[in-house]
Amino acid sequence: MAVYKFGGASLATPDAVAHAVSLVARRDGAPTVVVTSALAGVTDALLAVAHAAATATPAQLDAALGRLRATHAAVLDALLDGDDARTLHDALDASLAEVAALAAAARAIGELAPREVDRVVARGERLAARIVAAALGRAGVRAEYVDATDLVVTDGAYGEAAPDLAATAPAARRVLRPLLRARVVPVVPGFVGRGPRGETVTLGRGGSDLSATVLAAALGARRVVLWKDVPGLLTADPRAVPNARVVPRLGAREAAALAHYGAKVLHPRALAPLALAPAGKGTRVLVRPFARPDERGTEIVARRVESRAPVVAVAATMDQAIVRVVGRGLHALPGVAARALAALHAAGVPVSLVSQAASAYDVSVTVDGARAAHALDALRRALAPELASGELESVDARVGVATVGVVGACAADDARAAARALTTLADAGIAPLATAQGAAGASLSLVVDATRAVEAQRALHEAFRLHEPAAARTARVARTDVVLLGAGAIGRELAAQIAAAGARSPLRVCALVDRSGFVFDAGGLSRRRIAELCGAKVAGRPLALAPGARAATAAEALDAIAAHRPSRPVLVDVTAADTGALLERALGTGWDVVLANKVPLAAPQEAVDRLHAAGRAGGGRLLHEATVGAGLPVIDTLRKLLEAGDRVQRIEGCPSGTLGFLFGELGRGLAFSAALRDAMARGYTEPDPRDDLSGQDVARKALILARLLGFRGDLSDVAVESLVPEAMRALPRDAFLARLAELDAPWEARVRAARAQGRVLRYRVRVTRRRIAVGLVAVAPSDPLGALSGTDNQFAFTTARYRAQPLVVTGPGAGAAVTASGVYGDLLRLAAERR
Ligand code: ADP
Ligand code: ASP
Ligand code: MG
Numbered sequence: 001m002a003v004y005k006f007g008g009a010s011l012a013t014p015d016a017v018a019h020a021v022s023l024v025a026r027r028d029g030a031p032t033v034v035v036t037s038a039l040a041g042v043t044d045a046l047l048a049v050a051h052a053a054a055t056a057t058p059a060q061l062d063a064a065l066g067r068l069r070a071t072h073a074a075v076l077d078a079l080l081d082g083d084d085a086r087t088l089h090d091a092l093d094a095s096l097a098e099v100a101a102l103a104a105a106a107r108a109i110g111e112l113a114p115r116e117v118d119r120v121v122a123r124g125e126r127l128a129a130r131i132v133a134a135a136l137g138r139a140g141v142r143a144e145y146v147d148a149t150d151l152v153v154t155d156g157a158y159g160e161a162a163p164d165l166a167a168t169a170p171a172a173r174r175v176l177r178p179l180l181r182a183r184v185v186p187v188v189p190g191f192v193g194r195g196p197r198g199e200t201v202t203l204g205r206g207g208s209d210l211s212a213t214v215l216a217a218a219l220g221a222r223r224v225v226l227w228k229d230v231p232g233l234l235t236a237d238p239r240a241v242p243n244a245r246v247v248p249r250l251g252a253r254e255a256a257a258l259a260h261y262g263a264k265v266l267h268p269r270a271l272a273p274l275a276l277a278p279a280g281k282g283t284r285v286l287v288r289p290f291a292r293p294d295e296r297g298t299e300i301v302a303r304r305v306e307s308r309a310p311v312v313a314v315a316a317t318m319d320q321a322i323v324r325v326v327g328r329g330l331h332a333l334p335g336v337a338a339r340a341l342a343a344l345h346a347a348g349v350p351v352s353l354v355s356q357a358a359s360a361y362d363v364s365v366t367v368d369g370a371r372a373a374h375a376l377d378a379l380r381r382a383l384a385p386e387l388a389s390g391e392l393e394s395v396d397a398r399v400g401v402a403t404v405g406v407v408g409a410c411a412a413d414d415a416r417a418a419a420r421a422l423t424t425l426a427d428a429g430i431a432p433l434a435t436a437q438g439a440a441g442a443s444l445s446l447v448v449d450a451t452r453a454v455e456a457q458r459a460l461h462e463a464f465r466l467h468e469p470a471a472a473r474t475a476r477v478a479r480t481d482v483v484l485l486g487a488g489a490i491g492r493e494l495a496a497q498i499a500a501a502g503a504r505s506p507l508r509v510c511a512l513v514d515r516s517g518f519v520f521d522a523g524g525l526s527r528r529r530i531a532e533l534c535g536a537k538v539a540g541r542p543l544a545l546a547p548g549a550r551a552a553t554a555a556e557a558l559d560a561i562a563a564h565r566p567s568r569p570v571l572v573d574v575t576a577a578d579t580g581a582l583l584e585r586a587l588g589t590g591w592d593v594v595l596a597n598k599v600p601l602a603a604p605q606e607a608v609d610r611l612h613a614a615g616r617a618g619g620g621r622l623l624h625e626a627t628v629g630a631g632l633p634v635i636d637t638l639r640k641l642l643e644a645g646d647r648v649q650r651i652e653g654c655p656s657g658t659l660g661f662l663f664g665e666l667g668r669g670l671a672f673s674a675a676l677r678d679a680m681a682r683g684y685t686e687p688d689p690r691d692d693l694s695g696q697d698v699a700r701k702a703l704i705l706a707r708l709l710g711f712r713g714d715l716s717d718v719a720v721e722s723l724v725p726e727a728m729r730a731l732p733r734d735a736f737l738a739r740l741a742e743l744d745a746p747w748e749a750r751v752r753a754a755r756a757q758g759r760v761l762r763y764r765v766r767v768t769r770r771r772i773a774v775g776l777v778a779v780a781p782s783d784p785l786g787a788l789s790g791t792d793n794q795f796a797f798t799t800a801r802y803r804a805q806p807l808v809v810t811g812p813g814a815g816a817a818v819t820a821s822g823v824y825g826d827l828l829r830l831a832a833e834r835r
Pocket of ligand 2: 124
């Protein structure tokens with residue numbers, strides 16, 4: 001047996017009602033109870049009529065009633081005809097005429113009493129249930145309208161009546177069982193019950209969920225299905241957090257917590273009957289998408305769902321007030337908290353959160369914003385003596401706050417989850433006004449200014465990666481969070497390469513940092529976001545201007561990111577700046593570092609020593625394959641040789657693709673100025689080509705290699721032959737470029753002289769443990785270096801074992817794509833090496 005509840009949003013049009021009918025018809029005679037909401041928008045409209053009844057003009061009232069008539073008539077005319085339609089039209093007319101009469105009476109008295117409000121509002125469900133019952137009959141399903149006042153017995157509190165399960169169960173069984181046995185589908189208006197005197201009462205907004213679970217518990221139904229306009233219970237309200245996702249299984253305690261935080265999707269007390277009634281214990285509760293009945297939606301299960309993810313959802317209760325009782329000093333308030341709570345209870349003001357620091361200096365509670373004034377009154381009266389004597393300083397209220405709930409089986413007792421929640425808010429610049437966390441609770445409450453509630457939910461949703469499937473959130477393979485420093489050509493290429501590898505990759509780019517600021521997403525920047533950010537960078541816009549970015553120095557950015565405790569973080573430096581201090585800090589706090597940036601490793605020896613020392617102390621590893629030969633396995637080869645016990649005596653090579661290209665062109669007879677301009681146009685050079693021609697870049701690579709062999713010395717110890725004549729070194733860039741042609745003749749002479757000896761020109765580094773030389777040489781075409789072409793790099797390792805014939809690594813050694821892949825390789829190595 002099943003109870004099907006159709007929500008208001010699901011009953012919006014004739015087609016929707018027909019769809020609901022077809023879902024019941026699909027049951028094919030299996031015992032089914034149908035509970036309906038009012039048609040979409042009807043409860044709101046009826047409440048508006050009820051509240052304006054005393055003051056509205058007859059014309060206004062007529063208009064409102066006319067709209068209600070049209071809403072219902074549209075559905076029933078589309079689905080029914082003949083006697084059925086006539087009967088329902090009569091019922092509709094009678095119902096609205098009564099509302100008109102009640103309103104007329106209200107105008108006379110000046111108000112509509114709560115009892116009458118419930119009578120008015122209950123009409124929505126009653127009319128909807130009649131229409132659905134008739135439509136079922138029309139579709140060949142035997143159905144019968146059963147009024148809720150015959151079934152659901154309540155305490156009679158108007159507007160928020162609580163069902164009495166013990167009294168409801170026998171009534172529901174007595175009335176419904178015979179119908180079910182006779183294969184008739186009872187159709188019951190939800191949201192409605194009977195007070196002690198038989199009067200009609202309502203169960204509070206969203207109460208048809210509760211009607212459904214009460215009846216399911218009473219009848220011991222196998223399941224109760226709440227058909228909704230959403231795909232199930234989501235990780236957040238989709239109106240606040242658009243990338244919320246369905247939670248497939250949720251413990252009842254978490255679901256109830258979610259509902260209590262005001263997730264409109266479920267009435268706050270909807271799950272209570274099932275926990276209370278012995279028969280209800282076996283009932284499954286399903287929240288399913290009305291529009292896509294083949295999807296599974298959410299199952300709410302009685303026991304706690306085993307999950308390693310502490311947080312399953314976020315929600316917010318809006319329109320709250322925080323009321324504070326402030327004392328004068330330590331322990332000045334014995335018993336005051338108890339009396340304050342008692343006073344609020346006596347005044348009928350429900351309290352949702354209580355927070356008191358151990359210092360007992362003040363006590364804060366949150367209440368419904370509409371009752372703030374009432375709460376203040378009650379407290380001031382109850383605590384008048386202390387306020388008068390000065391023992392208490394004040395009682396005050398702040399309206400316009402919201403309680404954001406972080407819901408999960410262990411959200412409250414997982415210290416890391418709580419810490420993460422608080423740092424997330426801090427990073428978003430949202431100060432919590434009060435917090436509370438139950439020792440055994442299923443949630444953590446954070447009171448914030450209401451204007452920041454949506455932002456807070458989004459940030460928390462993001463921080464707990466709720467937009468990812470639960471399995472991914474708790475996956476055993478730890479993700480490697482990549483923080484990308486520098487969003488130039490290499491950085492963009494690398495980000496794209498990592499993003500393209502998708503969810504299977506252990507790598508995830510969680511932040512992009514440039515000089516202006518940073519963009520961070522604890523859950524990893526999506527491929528699309530990375531593409532957008534890179535696009536903006538290409539267009540010349542600094543990161544700080546991107547949506548969701550923060551302006552910050554790189555050091556501030558790293559601190560903010562570190563506060564989120566990224567998983568196995570790696571700082572990737574693809575800048576060309578002196579980032580030593582930053583890297584030292586990262587390594588010292590246990591972050592790994594991957595460099596394409598040569599500058600920090602070509603810094604003075606003691607700075608480089610400090611870097612390595614920081615890594616040893618903090619546990620961070622430093623890899624830098626891309627600093628020499630871009631993606632070519634130069635450092636990797638060296639490492640393997642050394643690991644295998646070989647002794648590397650010398651490394652010779654051409655580590656500049658730019659100069660390699662230039663000499664290739666000169667060898668083919670091109671003028672120097674033409675060849676250089678071509679290299680510039682192809683993007684092979686630094687913005688000022690003298691940076692390449694001076695040999696500084698090559699010298700840095702040589703120094704990095706030499707240091708790997710044990711060389712201890714600085715850049716100033718490297719003998720570099722600059723290709724820029726002394727007189728042209730200090731010129732402004734444009735003046736230098738204007739005088740390029742002056743260099744053509746001397747270069748032509750050099751090339752010719754080399755050729756006369758059957759040789760070609762190369763710009764070569766030669767590195768040993770003791771000496772580094774960088775400069776122009778003329779080599780035979782049979783020399784390995786002689787055969788190089790284009791922008792290729794080459795490195796020849798002469799070792800104890802590779803003595804006669806060096807071990808040679810050759811290949812493209814410049815360009816964003818190959819440099820990025822050198823960095824990528826290092827990242828994968830770090831990800832693969834368990835610590
Ligand atoms: P019904 O039609 O059954 O009355 P409601 O309209 O009361 O359904 O509840 C569904 C709405 O609740 C959704 O449209 C959605 O906007 C809102 N909602 C808020 N929080 C959540 C959540 N965590 N999961 C799903 N829906 C939510
Ligand atoms: N129709 C009522 C409301 O809008 C009850 C419900 O939908 O559950 O609150
Ligand atoms: Mg609802």
